[in-house]
Amino acid sequence: MSSDKSTNDNAPLNKIRVLDIATFIAAPFCGVILADFGAEVLKIEKPGEGDPLRQFGTPVEPNQDTFVWLTEARNKKSVTLDLRTPKGVELFKGLVKQSDIVLENFRPGTLEKWGIGFDVLSEINPGLIMLRVSGYGQDGPYSSRPGFARAAHAFAGLSYLCGEPGQMPVMPGSTSLADYVSGMWGTIGIMMALEARRKTGKGQVVDIALYESVFRLMDEMLPVYERTGFIRERMGAETVNAVPHSHYQTRDEKYVALACSSDKIFERMCQIMGCPENAMPDTYGKISAREKNRAVINKIVQDWFIELDASDAITQCQQGGVPCAVLYSIEDIYNDPHYQARGNFQVFNDPRFDEVTVPSALPRLSETPAVLHNLGPALGDATDSVYKSLLNLTDQDIEKLKEEKVI
Numbered sequence: 001m002s003s004d005k006s007t008n009d010n011a012p013l014n015k016i017r018v019l020d021i022a023t024f025i026a027a028p029f030c031g032v033i034l035a036d037f038g039a040e041v042l043k044i045e046k047p048g049e050g051d052p053l054r055q056f057g058t059p060v061e062p063n064q065d066t067f068v069w070l071t072e073a074r075n076k077k078s079v080t081l082d083l084r085t086p087k088g089v090e091l092f093k094g095l096v097k098q099s100d101i102v103l104e105n106f107r108p109g110t111l112e113k114w115g116i117g118f119d120v121l122s123e124i125n126p127g128l129i130m131l132r133v134s135g136y137g138q139d140g141p142y143s144s145r146p147g148f149a150r151a152a153h154a155f156a157g158l159s160y161l162c163g164e165p166g167q168m169p170v171m172p173g174s175t176s177l178a179d180y181v182s183g184m185w186g187t188i189g190i191m192m193a194l195e196a197r198r199k200t201g202k203g204q205v206v207d208i209a210l211y212e213s214v215f216r217l218m219d220e221m222l223p224v225y226e227r228t229g230f231i232r233e234r235m236g237a238e239t240v241n242a243v244p245h246s247h248y249q250t251r252d253e254k255y256v257a258l259a260c261s262s263d264k265i266f267e268r269m270c271q272i273m274g275c276p277e278n279a280m281p282d283t284y285g286k287i288s289a290r291e292k293n294r295a296v297i298n299k300i301v302q303d304w305f306i307e308l309d310a311s312d313a314i315t316q317c318q319q320g321g322v323p324c325a326v327l328y329s330i331e332d333i334y335n336d337p338h339y340q341a342r343g344n345f346q347v348f349n350d351p352r353f354d355e356v357t358v359p360s361a362l363p364r365l366s367e368t369p370a371v372l373h374n375l376g377p378a379l380g381d382a383t384d385s386v387y388k389s390l391l392n393l394t395d396q397d398i399e400k401l402k403e404e405k406v407i
C-alpha cells in the first residue's frame with residue numbers, strides 16, 4: 001500500500017461512493033477493498049453504539065476500539081444514522097440518490113421491513129448496486145436463518161474435513177474465514193456490476209451467501225461424489241490426490257509443509273533424499289502407487305526431514321525444485337525479510353494510537369496502487385460534514401437530529 005502513484009484523482013475507484021450499512025466483517029470487508037482503491041466509503045453506524053466490530057478483538061487501549069476495527073474499517077468515513085427511524089430512512093434515501101453502491105448483511109427481509117429494500121432504493125437510484133451478504137442467501141428454505149462464519153464453514157463442508165481422522169473436527173484456522181472470502185466474492189461481483197452498469201446504466205443486486213463463498217472453493221468434491229459416491233474424510237495434514245503432501249517435523253522441532261503434487265516433483269524429492277529408486281515406475285513413481293502406500297512414503301520423507309534442521313531442509317528442497325516452507329507463526333511472519341521486501345506490512349501513524357501496523361492491501365497494482373488514508377475511524381467522525389455536503393443540512397438541522405437520536 002503506497003501513496004507514490006495513486007491519488008484521489010487517478011485511483012481506480014475515484015468518484016465511486018459506497019454506503020456501508022453492514023456490520024462485522026463480511027460485507028464491510030468488501031468496503032475496505034473498495035476504499036483501499038479510492039472509493040469513498042461512508043460507514044453508516046448506529047448512533048452512540050457503532051458497529052459491534054469496534055468491540056470485537058483486542059482493544060487498542062482500555063475502552064477504545066479494537067485492532068480488528070482499525071484494520072478492517074480503514075479508509076472509511078463514519079456517519080451515524082438510525083435506519084430504524086422514519087427520519088433515518090429519509091436521510092438514507094437522500095444519500096442513496098447520490099451513491100453508487102450499498103453494502104448490507106442483515107438477515108433477509110430486514111431492509112424491506114425498514115422500507116429500504118432494493119426495490120425501493122432502485123426506484124430512487126436506478127443505477128444503484130447493492131451487495132447483500134447473508135448466511136444462506138436471499139432465497140431458499142434456509143434464507144431466514146441467522147448466519148455466522150463458523151456455521152458457514154460447517155454447512156459448506158469445510159469444517160468436516162479439518163482435523164485428524166476419527167477425531168472431532170477442528171476450526172479451519174480462522175473463525176472469520178467465510179466473512180473475508182465473502183467480502184472478496186462481493187468485491188468481484190460489484191466490479192462486474194459496475195462494468196455492466198457502464199454498458200446499460202442499470203444497477204443490480206449481488207447476492208452472496210457465506211456458505212457459498214466457502215463451498216465454491218471445495219475443488220472436485222461435488223462432481224466426484226455425484227459420480228462415484230466418494231465422501232472425503234478428515235486426513236489431518238494430508239490431502240487427496242497427492243502424496244507426499246503433508247507436514248513433517250525437522251530436527252530442530254519445527255514443522256515444514258511439503259507439496260509433491262505431481263510425479264515429477266516426487267521424482268525430484270527422491271533425488272534430494274538420495275533414493276531415486278523410489279521414483280521408478282515399478283516402485284512409487286506414480287501417484288496411484290503412492291496413494292496405496294501413504295504410510296510407507298510418509299515414513300521415508302519424515303525420516304529424511306528429522307535428520308535436518310528446518311533451514312537446511314528448506315534450502316535443499318528449494319535447490320531441488322521442490323515446494324517446501326516452514327509453518328510460520330505470526331512472529332516468524334513479522335521477522336521474515338520477504339514480507340518486508342514485498343511491503344506486506346503498512347505502518348500508519350494515527351494520532352489516536354501512535355503507530356499501528358496493518359496488512360497491506362491486495363491486489364498490487366503497478367500504476368494505481370492502494371493508498372492508506374486512515375485507520376478505522378472514530379464513531380461519527382464524518383457525520384456533520386457528510387450531511388452538510390450531500391444533503392445540505394444546516395448546523396441547526398444536524399443538532400436537532402442528534403437530539404432526536406436519529407444521527
